[in-house]
Amino acid sequence: MADFVKVTVPTGKIRQEPKPDGHVLLELKAGQELELLERQRRYSRVRYRDHFQDITGWIANVAINLPKGNHESITDDLPSCPFCGSETWLEKGIRTGGNSLLIGNLFSGDYAHSRICLGCGYIQLHISSSALRRIQAEQERQARE
Numbered sequence: 001m002a003d004f005v006k007v008t009v010p011t012g013k014i015r016q017e018p019k020p021d022g023h024v025l026l027e028l029k030a031g032q033e034l035e036l037l038e039r040q041r042r043y044s045r046v047r048y049r050d051h052f053q054d055i056t057g058w059i060a061n062v063a064i065n066l067p068k069g070n071h072e073s074i075t076d077d078l079p080s081c082p083f084c085g086s087e088t089w090l091e092k093g094i095r096t097g098g099n100s101l102l103i104g105n106l107f108s109g110d111y112a113h114s115r116i117c118l119g120c121g122y123i124q125l126h127i128s129s130s131a132l133r134r135i136q137a138e139q140e141r142q143a144r145e
């Protein structure tokens, strides 16, 4: 099911690129609804649709009411990229289905989350905390044997 967010500032700007000087595609008023497609550290990719237009672009996270406790909020704790220092990551989680990576037989059924640095393209992978706990428990079992 799609997530929706609302514009919380007087003028919400949807931009072509996730940066302050990105080309403005559309201006929205406070309270207007957007479909949330993807969330990044500072910007979210959103889609605005009405009878006349269908526009997908980026809006600053401070301009919308992002859901709290969202599992993707882990992005907020991310350190900057170890290679280029960029703080802009593209997070791909379980929910995005086709964009997730499945790690072979090692953790069968567990999907890795991936983060892509938009500065240099570095990809960081990590698994869910529940999968990590299972692996830790398995390690302890093996250590005891």
Ligand SMILES: [Zn+2]
Residues within 6 Å of the ligand: 081, 082, 083, 084, 085, 086, 117, 118, 119, 120, 121, 122
């Ligand atoms: Zn980088």
